[in-house]
Structure formats: C-alpha cells, structure tokens
Amino acid sequence: MNDALLDALRQQAGRDAAGADPVLGLLSQMLAQREQSLTRDLEARGQEEGHLEAEARAAQEARRLEDLRGLEEEQRQAARLARLERLRFRLETLEGGLATAQARLDDLALALGACPNCWGEDPECRLCRGRGQPGFLRPEAAAFRRLVVPALKAASRHPEPRAFAGEERPAPERTTL
Known part of the structure; x- marks a missing residue:
C-alpha cells in the first residue's frame, strides 16, 4: 500500500475516532500492524541481501585468491622446469667432459x-x-x-x-x- 493512502486512512481514523467508528479503528489498527510487518520483512530482506552480497564478495575474493595461487604455482612450476633444464644441460656437459677425460686417461694408460x-x-x-x-x-x-x-x-x-x-x-x- 502506498504511503499517501495510508496517511489518508489514518487521518480519517483520527477524525472518526472522535465519532468512535469501531470498523475504521479496527481497519486502522490492522493497517498499522501490516505496515510494521512489512517494515520488518523489508529490514530482514535488506539484511539477507547484505549477507548475500557479503557472501558473493567473499566468494569472488576466494576465486581471485585461488586464481592468484594458481598463477603463483604456474610460475613456480615454470621456474622449476627452467632450473631442471639448466641442470640437465649442465649434467650433459659434465657427462661429455667426463667421457672425454675418461677417453684421454684410457689413451694415456695404453701409452704408459x-x-x-x-x-x-x-x-x-x-x-x-x-x-x-x-x-x-x-x-x-x-x-x-x-x-x-x-x-x-x-x-x-x-x-x-x-x-x-x-x-x-x-x-x-x-x-x-
């Protein structure tokens, strides 16, 4: 019900209260109770919407943090792979040097x-x-x-x-x- 209509009914009830119209008084009382009930419902819905918005923000923040963790893990994985590749290259270089040194030692052992x-x-x-x-x-x-x-x-x-x-x-x- 809109506020203008409610105010008009209250004014009428106030004038009729002097005339003691019980129907109008009862109607006015019911409208006041209904208004209080609707106000409470609106406040509850507002709080619920606030909670839902807060939950939505928290869920969005959690997704963002999870995405950041995923990116960090990808970066760590890429760094590990790069380090592994450097180590693999170093190992191949050392193995090649070792094979060369072993071949030279074998030749020297034959010569001596x-x-x-x-x-x-x-x-x-x-x-x-x-x-x-x-x-x-x-x-x-x-x-x-x-x-x-x-x-x-x-x-x-x-x-x-x-x-x-x-x-x-x-x-x-x-x-x-």
Missing part, C-alpha cells in the same frame, strides 16, 4: 702400459689386481708415440716446467712415479 681401470691402485681390480701401475703392460706403440714421445722431447728441451697462460707463479715441482 698401465691398467685402464685403476692404474694399479685397486687390489680388487679384475684386470690387474692392483699391480697395473705404468709399465705393468707393454705400452701401445702408437699411443706412446702420440702422447709420451712429445712430452719427453719437451722435457729434454725445457728442464724447468713452463707456466700455463695466465699463471703468475711457476708450476709446482713434479715427482716421478
């Missing part, structure tokens, strides 16, 4: 007649049982000419060890085996 597995340092070695120091086997001639002969020639020309490029002090004195 040493056990290629342990160089005579492992008493449980299956090949030499710890006796495979340089000279244990007959040196392979091609490897000896390629690796040892140039070193012997250089040693006879330069009795002092030469410093490597960028090295300020002379290399430490080496002892023979």
